[in-house]
Amino acid sequence: MYHPTSRVLAVLELLQAHRRLTGAQLADRLEVNIRTLRRYITTLQDIGIPIDTERGRYGAYTLGVGFRLPPLMFTNEEALALEIGLLAVDQATLIDEGIAVESARAKLEHVLPDAIKRQVRALHESIRLDLSTIQA
Structure with missing residues (x-):
């Protein structure tokens, strides 16, 4: 059933x-x-x-025209690329609300298999980006 x-x-x-x-x-x-x-x-x-x-x-x-569900599965490389992007946005304080980054990270982790989730968390915990050369 x-x-x-x-x-x-x-x-x-x-x-x-x-x-x-x-x-x-x-x-x-x-x-x-x-x-x-x-x-x-x-x-x-x-x-x-x-x-x-x-x-x-x-x-x-x-x-409706143009409606598609977003992809719910990411490759390892896509997941890591998204996490690096989130790290950059968070560390460069490109947006005022850090909660938006955490919310996006939680949604990303929610759809990831455990093995990729562990890689993304390890990346988040171990990498600090040097953003001193970035100009807005």
């Missing part, structure tokens, strides 16, 4: 992969009825996912 949250996310994945699907197509793929599918669509819309509904005989569901 699937958890409703998994199915809600499956709707989003299907719409990203196929661009345009009818309610019947989505319901069949998820093995739910149309009423349940509409609840899933409403849930996604309530959290800000732009799903457009075309009613009528040739109606369908589509994602």
